[in-house]
Amino acid sequence: MRRALALLALACVPSVANGQATGVVFGTVRDSAGTAVGFAIIQGGKREVSSDSSGRYRIQLPAGPVHLTVSRIGFLRQTQDASVPAGDSLQLDFRFAGGIPIEMQPVITTAAKRSQLLDQAVTSVAIVTDSDIARRAVNTIDEAVDKAPGVQILSGQINIRGSSGFVEGVGSRVLLLVDGVPMNQGDRGGIDWDLVPVDQVERVEIVKGAGSTLYGSSALGGVVNLITRALPLGFHGRVRTTAGYYANPPSDLWRFRDFTGGEGGLDVAASFGTPTFRGAFMGGDRHSNGYVQQGGGDHWHVLGKGEWHAADRTLIRLAGAWADADYQVPGTWCTRGSCDDGGQAYQPFRVDTTNNLGAHTRSAKGYLTGIVERTISDAASWQARGSWLRTNFTDFQPSGNDGAIANTFGVELRGVVRPAPDQIATVGGEAALSDVTGNIFGVHTQGEYAAYGESERRFGLDRLTIGARMDLLTIDGGSITAVVSPRAGLLVPAGEGTWRLSAGRGFRAPSLAERYVTTTAFGIPVVPNPALRPEEAWSFEVGHARPFGARAHGDAALFWTQGRLLIEPTITINPLTRNPQIQFRNLQRARLIGLDVALQATPFTERLKTTAAYTFLYARELAHDSIPEQSLPFRPRHHLTLSADYTLGHVGAGVDFRYSSRMDRVAIYETDPRIAAKVLDLRAQYGRGPLAAHLLVANALNYIYTVVPRTLEPVRTVTLTLVYSY
Amino acid sequence: MRTPSRGARATVLVLALLACNDGLHPVPAPTTCPQHFTGICGHVTFAGAIPDSTDAVYIVAYHTFPRSRDSLFTFQPGIAFLQALPLDSAATFYSVGLPTGRYEWVVAVWKKLGTLTTASADSLLREAGFYRDPADTTLPGVVNVYTQGTDSIDFVIDFAHMHPPCRYYNPPCP
Numbered sequence: 001m002r003r004a005l006a007l008l009a010l011a012c013v014p015s016v017a018n019g020q021a022t023g024v025v026f027g028t029v030r031d032s033a034g035t036a037v038g039f040a041i042i043q044g045g046k047r048e049v050s051s052d053s054s055g056r057y058r059i060q061l062p063a064g065p066v067h068l069t070v071s072r073i074g075f076l077r078q079t080q081d082a083s084v085p086a087g088d089s090l091q092l093d094f095r096f097a098g099g100i101p102i103e104m105q106p107v108i109t110t111a112a113k114r115s116q117l118l119d120q121a122v123t124s125v126a127i128v129t130d131s132d133i134a135r136r137a138v139n140t141i142d143e144a145v146d147k148a149p150g151v152q153i154l155s156g157q158i159n160i161r162g163s164s165g166f167v168e169g170v171g172s173r174v175l176l177l178v179d180g181v182p183m184n185q186g187d188r189g190g191i192d193w194d195l196v197p198v199d200q201v202e203r204v205e206i207v208k209g210a211g212s213t214l215y216g217s218s219a220l221g222g223v224v225n226l227i228t229r230a231l232p233l234g235f236h237g238r239v240r241t242t243a244g245y246y247a248n249p250p251s252d253l254w255r256f257r258d259f260t261g262g263e264g265g266l267d268v269a270a271s272f273g274t275p276t277f278r279g280a281f282m283g284g285d286r287h288s289n290g291y292v293q294q295g296g297g298d299h300w301h302v303l304g305k306g307e308w309h310a311a312d313r314t315l316i317r318l319a320g321a322w323a324d325a326d327y328q329v330p331g332t333w334c335t336r337g338s339c340d341d342g343g344q345a346y347q348p349f350r351v352d353t354t355n356n357l358g359a360h361t362r363s364a365k366g367y368l369t370g371i372v373e374r375t376i377s378d379a380a381s382w383q384a385r386g387s388w389l390r391t392n393f394t395d396f397q398p399s400g401n402d403g404a405i406a407n408t409f410g411v412e413l414r415g416v417v418r419p420a421p422d423q424i425a426t427v428g429g430e431a432a433l434s435d436v437t438g439n440i441f442g443v444h445t446q447g448e449y450a451a452y453g454e455s456e457r458r459f460g461l462d463r464l465t466i467g468a469r470m471d472l473l474t475i476d477g478g479s480i481t482a483v484v485s486p487r488a489g490l491l492v493p494a495g496e497g498t499w500r501l502s503a504g505r506g507f508r509a510p511s512l513a514e515r516y517v518t519t520t521a522f523g524i525p526v527v528p529n530p531a532l533r534p535e536e537a538w539s540f541e542v543g544h545a546r547p548f549g550a551r552a553h554g555d556a557a558l559f560w561t562q563g564r565l566l567i568e569p570t571i572t573i574n575p576l577t578r579n580p581q582i583q584f585r586n587l588q589r590a591r592l593i594g595l596d597v598a599l600q601a602t603p604f605t606e607r608l609k610t611t612a613a614y615t616f617l618y619a620r621e622l623a624h625d626s627i628p629e630q631s632l633p634f635r636p637r638h639h640l641t642l643s644a645d646y647t648l649g650h651v652g653a654g655v656d657f658r659y660s661s662r663m664d665r666v667a668i669y670e671t672d673p674r675i676a677a678k679v680l681d682l683r684a685q686y687g688r689g690p691l692a693a694h695l696l697v698a699n700a701l702n703y704i705y706t707v708v709p710r711t712l713e714p715v716r717t718v719t720l721t722l723v724y725s726y
Numbered sequence: 727m728r729t730p731s732r733g734a735r736a737t738v739l740v741l742a743l744l745a746c747n748d749g750l751h752p753v754p755a756p757t758t759c760p761q762h763f764t765g766i767c768g769h770v771t772f773a774g775a776i777p778d779s780t781d782a783v784y785i786v787a788y789h790t791f792p793r794s795r796d797s798l799f800t801f802q803p804g805i806a807f808l809q810a811l812p813l814d815s816a817a818t819f820y821s822v823g824l825p826t827g828r829y830e831w832v833v834a835v836w837k838k839l840g841t842l843t844t845a846s847a848d849s850l851l852r853e854a855g856f857y858r859d860p861a862d863t864t865l866p867g868v869v870n871v872y873t874q875g876t877d878s879i880d881f882v883i884d885f886a887h888m889h890p891p892c893r894y895y896n897p898p899c900p
Contacts, residue, residue, distance in 0.1 A: 253752040336755045336819070337812015345753040354782075354810060520841050524805055571805050580799045580842070670807070671763055671823040675749060704749035 021063040021086035027093040029055045029070055034649040040072040052232055054690055054725050070094045110205040110225040113214045113426045114416045122465050122489025122502045124543055124557045128204040135654060135683055137696035137721040141201055141226060142193040147656060148206050149598040149613030152639055155708045160208050161559055162592050162617045163221020165634035166708050171511050175218040177225040181369045181387045184218050186434035187406035187441055189511030192365045194323050197284055197301050199240045199267045202229045210506025210539035213467045213487035216450050220506040220537050231271055231278035231307055237726040238269040244719030246291040247702050249349050253342055256349045261289035279306040291715045294351045297327025313375040322366035331356035332710035348712045358398055365391040379418040386411050404438025425455040436512045440519045444512050447474040465489040473509050483507050483534055497546025508535045514567055514584040526582040533586050537563035552601035563590040589622040590632055608646050615639040631664035654683040669709035677705050694721040757819055759875025765823040766869055768879035772816055774886030781837045782810035785822050787829040793896040798847055829869045832857040834883045852888035857881045
């Protein structure tokens with residue numbers, strides 16, 4: 001088969017030089033443990049190519065004897081002599097013998113809006129790699145992000161160090177970026193995790209703490225940047241298919257259907273790249289029966305990317321994606337009397353038929369981005385960006401349908417300059433205009449116009465960072481609000497480790513939904529509050545990262561966040577009409593103090609990789625109005641994640657464990673039973689050549705639990721994922 | 727000191743894993759207040775035909791008897807925490823979480839389909855029954871809520887004899 005593919009490739013690739021006989025050398029590059037090594041440089045004569053992420057390479061060379069070398073940072077160079085057959089192909093596999101890959105510091109791009117090494121960031125950053133995503137065989141990106149240290153997803157809402165809690169999908173205190181472009185919904189301010197197909201995400205960077213100095217609104221608790229796959233040279237294809245099933249309820253008393261629910265999906269991607277043009281397109285579909293009654297859904301998505309290396313130092317990038325989902329909405333589960341309860345106090349797998357029967361949501365969302373990057377010199381570069389994000393949802397409910405269409409148009413001009421060898425600065429301007437049209441939000445616009453700058457200066461080995469951003473917020477073309485977000489940070493290498501200190505201010509502009517929602521909840525009118533002000537928070541952090549010998553690396557951070565004017569739905573009496581009403585108001589003052597610890601180690605053998613992460617969180621809602629100080633709702637005090645992966649040649653196995661302590665307080669159904677979350681995932685994988693198979697048993701113990709009251713978390717799910725990469 | 731055998735270590739591991747599996751389990755519908763619960767519990771018995779225009783029936787409690795429209799919405803628990811009673815049987819057990827304190831009126835409120843305002847309260851809301859003083863069943867019974875649940879707050883909800891809120895105002899509506 002390989003030979004046939006190589007011959008096919010030979011037929012497709014133009015010859016090196018007209019009239020000169022050529023042949024193709026192909027094969028795989030692996031390390032001493034048999035793991036594929038991507039991005040290795042294979043050189044023969046005057047030509048060179050790089051291996052793909054599966055370690056495979058293909059190089060066309062003049063026929064005859066050739067001296068081939070393979071190199072990659074962290075490995076000893078390998079060489080081999082061969083004779084290239086004219087008009088034929090030759091397989092040559094390389095193995096980096098005996099060398100241990102040097103652990104390179106990951107390069108990140110989110111924390112400072114420019115490339116930097118991970119240990120040069122002044123705030124904590126967690127990274128989820130495509131290997132992590134592949135190993136965990138997840139279907140949406142939030143499932144992968146949920147495993148990152150200090151991060152927890154509560155029914156789709158992300159919490160970084162307890163930032164958001166659970167606010168029913170309206171307003172996120174975390175900013176989502178896709179390849180650096182803001183993607184929070186224009187109307188509700190929330191995050192659509194299915195905006196980008198999970199198979200197209202190469203890396204996720206999670207910046208913890210206030211990031212408004214560079215990113216403005218919503219970066220109150222942190223920033224999540226989804227970085228999509230790079231476009232390689234040559235033709236590549238990828239097919240990913242998943243199939244799985246959900247465990248039935250552990251008790252017959254909870255049975256709700258007479259079949260076993262399943263899920264499945266298919267993604268197909270192709271890319272082609274030349275030194276000048278590169279492009280990729282992918283499409284996929286997913287179906288699920290759901291693990292609870294009325295929990296199923298269908299989803300399809302497409303994504304396209306293109307790059308034009310217009311000149312030696314100029315790059316133009318275009319990208320777009322569209323996702324469409326129609327999913328059932330189970331709402332809160334059935335309690336006594338609200339369904340065929342079988343004499344039970346609650347039926348976690350059944351829907352409350354008095355309120356939610358038949359509810360479903362149609363949700364479509366997509367984006368277009370265009371970016372021009374120009375490197376002027378070694379000391380200066382700039383980037384210009386334009387983007388359009390569109391969301392469209394309709395909630396079909398027994399009580400009536402709600403829906404809205406929102407657009408966010410954004411532009412940004414950013415420069416990175418090195419005025420001196422020991423100084424680097426990022427400066428830029430950004431504007432975003434959001435509009436919404438819907439029966440519950442009305443017709444409104446919101447503008448955000450900003451200028452920002454942040455400079456890093458080295459003093460010996462120490463690095464001092466200072467920056468600030470000014471945002472002007474407008475609503476419906478008027479009522480300008482100004483917000484200033486400064487940040488200062490210091491990095492001090494000490495011994496083998498590095499200390500980091502930072503203090504920054506973050507804010508979140510109220511979403512159009514929070515300002516203008518007009519609907520009815522619990523039979524009570526929900527009324528607009530156009531006078532809402534931005535939420536604000538100061539974040540402080542002291543962190544330390546250091547290796548422990550050659551086999552372990554640790555990172556610990558103490559953090560303190562002080563928030564004010566936090567927006568909450570509040571039930572009040574209208575002073576004029578004396579009617580009860582629900583309204584979003586700036587009320588809460590909050591303090592979140594905690595400790596974040598992460599440890600990575602390869603104990604005993606290089607084949608075994610382990611990680612442990614623990615977050616302690618003391619989250620308090622400070623006294624305001626007549627409310628005494630109390631716990632902030634939906635913030636577990638302890639959050640622990642453990643993982644271990646063992647790889648032997650082509651096979652591997654792994655385990656993840658997640659513990660999250662019982663919530664001190666929840667804001668809804670406070671008298672419902674609350675328990676800790678203890679979830680064990682088991683994984684196995686096999687990879688050989690272009691084929692990889694991943695088996696995931698998520699929630700292997702079928703632990704039945706909730707984090708948001710009356711919303712059942714996923715039961716045991718067995719999923720098999722097959723990936724073929726060409 | 728002997729090193730634990732491989733089997734013993736595996737047993738400990740399995741036991742540790744099983745210890746994790748203490749999640750939610752089926753719980754029969756309660757007949758008394760649950761542990762660590764603050765509020766009132768009891769049985770309500772339904773009488774009369776349920777009107778077709780029924781939106782929901784809630785049980786709420788007032789620290790002070792509401793004698794005016796302004797005090798109509800001073801009940802506990804908060805509106806966001808109201809739970810509709812199941813109406814599919816002749817009687818049902820209920821539990822309502824309440825702050826500790828003294829409550830002069832524990833009342834079942836029938837709500838008609840429609841959006842509630844103070845102005846529409848008299849047309850959309852009805853008193854459908856209330857907890858009565860055991861010594862004089864013509865009077866509302868006072869309920870004291872302590873940190874543990876208060877049981878046996880039993881009464882009848884009669885859909886055939888419901889009254890608008892203004893019946894209890896001072897002065898009452900005609």
